[in-house]
Amino acid sequence: MAGVWDNLVTSILGLPGVGPKMAERIALHLLRKKDCADFLQRSLTEARTRMRRCLICGDYMETSSAPTPCTRCLDPQRETHLLCVVEETGDLAALERSRSFRGGYHVLGGVLSALDGIGPEELRIESLLDRVRENRTEEVILATNPTVEGETTAAYLPDLLKSAGVRVTRLAAGLPAGSAIQYADEHTLAQAVTGRRDMN
Amino acid sequence: MAGVWDNLVTSILGLPGVGPKMAERIALHLLRKKDCADFLQRSLTEARTRMRRCLICGDYMETSSAPTPCTRCLDPQRETHLLCVVEETGDLAALERSRSFRGGYHVLGGVLSALDGIGPEELRIESLLDRVRENRTEEVILATNPTVEGETTAAYLPDLLKSAGVRVTRLAAGLPAGSAIQYADEHTLAQAVTGRRDMN
Numbered sequence: 151m152a153g154v155w156d157n158l159v160t161s162i163l164g165l166p167g168v169g170p171k172m173a174e175r176i177a178l179h180l181l182r183k184k185d186c187a188d189f190l191q192r193s194l195t196e197a198r199t200r201m202r203r204c205l206i207c208g209d210y211m212e213t214s215s216a217p218t219p220c221t222r223c224l225d226p227q228r229e230t231h232l233l234c235v236v237e238e239t240g241d242l243a244a245l246e247r248s249r250s251f252r253g254g255y256h257v258l259g260g261v262l263s264a265l266d267g268i269g270p271e272e273l274r275i276e277s278l279l280d281r282v283r284e285n286r287t288e289e290v291i292l293a294t295n296p297t298v299e300g301e302t303t304a305a306y307l308p309d310l311l312k313s314a315g316v317r318v319t320r321l322a323a324g325l326p327a328g329s330a331i332q333y334a335d336e337h338t339l340a341q342a343v344t345g346r347r348d349m350n
Numbered sequence: 351m352a353g354v355w356d357n358l359v360t361s362i363l364g365l366p367g368v369g370p371k372m373a374e375r376i377a378l379h380l381l382r383k384k385d386c387a388d389f390l391q392r393s394l395t396e397a398r399t400r401m402r403r404c405l406i407c408g409d410y411m412e413t414s415s416a417p418t419p420c421t422r423c424l425d426p427q428r429e430t431h432l433l434c435v436v437e438e439t440g441d442l443a444a445l446e447r448s449r450s451f452r453g454g455y456h457v458l459g460g461v462l463s464a465l466d467g468i469g470p471e472e473l474r475i476e477s478l479l480d481r482v483r484e485n486r487t488e489e490v491i492l493a494t495n496p497t498v499e500g501e502t503t504a505a506y507l508p509d510l511l512k513s514a515g516v517r518v519t520r521l522a523a524g525l526p527a528g529s530a531i532q533y534a535d536e537h538t539l540a541q542a543v544t545g546r547r548d549m550n
Contacts, residue, residue: 154400154412157393164386174440175419176365180394181401181410182459186364191394193357193381194387200354201381210381212354240374259382 160202177336208257208274210239229253235278235307237261237295244295245293253291256281261299262306275301275310282314289317296323369527406481408457410439420457431455431488435478435507437461437495444494453491456481461499464507473503475510482514489517495522 155177163173191314203208204220211220220229220330236242242255258273282290290311294300308318324342325334334342355377363373373407381389399409405421411420422428431452436442442455458473482490490511494500508518524542527536 153409154397157389158397161386161390161393164389165381167372167375172367178439179366181397186361187394187398189357189364190361191391193354193361194391197354197358197377198387210355210378239378246472274519304512313547315543 182214203257203259207242208277209242209255210258219278227252233278233282233285233287233289236289236293237300237303239294243297249344251291257301260292261294261297261303263299270306273333275307278307279310279314282311282316287314287316289319292320294317296321356546403457403459407455408443408477409442409455413472414469427452430485432491433478433482433485433487433489434491434493436493437500437503441493441495445487451491458494460502461494461497462498470506473506478507479510482516487514487516489519492518492520496521 152319158177158180159173161171162168162176163170168176180190200212200214202212202213202217204211204223205207205217206219206223209220209222229252232251233256234242234245234251235256235258237260239257242257245255252318254280256274258275258278258283260268262270262273262274263267274301279288281287290307292304292307304320311318312343322345323338325331325338331339351357358377358380359370359373360362362368362376364372368376380390382455382537400414402413402417403409404411404419404423404425406426407421409422410418410505429452432450432451433456434442434445435456435458436445437458438462439457442457445455454476455475458475458478460468460473462470462473463478478514481487490507492504494504511518522545524545525531525538526541
């Protein structure tokens with residue numbers, strides 16, 4: 151079972167969150183279940199052909215033509231003076247589900263990461279600055295994740311945005327809804343204390 | 351992000367051990383990393399074209415032609431009077447790594463499972479009986495997993511094999527090497543006690 155099998159396992163091992171045992175299990179599954187393998191190959195080919203980043207916000211969208219702006223960017227109902235900067239599509243989708251924001255989005259396509267060799271040029275930062283300048287954006291909300299890389303990326307942007315005279319804010323950090331203080335980690339608790347709000 | 355994206359996520363969700371969040375993460379990864387998606391598609395296509403079950407033992411083998419016997423089945427050095435029955439390729443590979451067995455193998459291609467609708471006809475049982483009869487096998491070692499389905503399958507086979515007048519054995523159950531009795535689960539300990547060996 152050399153060559154071909156090893157390649158299949160290696161290619162699956164490259165997917166996020168998949169370890170060696172799981173990769174072998176998936177590879178075997180794909181060899182045994184013709185339907186599953188057919189469906190995966192078909193849907194992956196189709197998605198890679200038809201999913202494109204929106205020319206404006208960078209979100210993935212389904213299109214049969216060359217890249218265009220997505221329906222959200224063309225929606226006149228969205229507030230244009232607010233711009234929410236996210237790492238990736240999934241973050242945008244989660245914010246939309248929360249129905250807490252009706253402005254525009256800008257997808258960076260990742261975060262700064264020295265470890266993965268991702269610098270500012272790899273992210274959609276230039277187009278963010280262009281957008282802010284051209285649209286006279288009033289506020290940019292930095293909605294990168296509260297991880298080391300997300301915080302680093304959020305800390306890097308305000309200086310660049312200053313020249314555009316725009317207000318820059320960051321999503322609040324603190325206790326998640328429905329959680330228990332008893333089980334919260336120290337870092338979250340420290341942020342909840344530091345960011346405490348006046349009640350009167 | 352309807353249709354095409356949903357199909358991609360659904361097809362990934364069908365893989366063993368992958369949950370909804372992980373499926374979205376993998377789908378996004380495949381859209382973003384062209385190299386990874388290329389590699390997966392190429393290796394999967396190639397594996398599905400070139401990996402075939404050996405005509406005799408049922409193990410997966412790499413071949414560019416129609417199904418043939420694998421090199422192990424054709425090896426004159428292997429003991430032919432011993433036949434080890436396993437569920438799948440991975441079990442066979444693990445036994446080979448243990449260097450504890452030099453006989454032939456027979457891959458069932460799964461286990462009996464009422465839940466998954468897998469009956470005896472879905473497994474390579476008929477070809478097992480044919481092999482045992484034709485080769486005058488002396489001993490069949492049942493090496494299905496010590497799970498409910500594996501035990502059920504192992505319990506189903508002896509009656510069928512009886513007519514061939516062959517000795518049927520089962521892999522020993524007990525404490526794994528290097529483990530601690532203190533932390534062993536009750537079921538394993540009970541099997542270790544029941545299956546205790548004489549030391550003199």
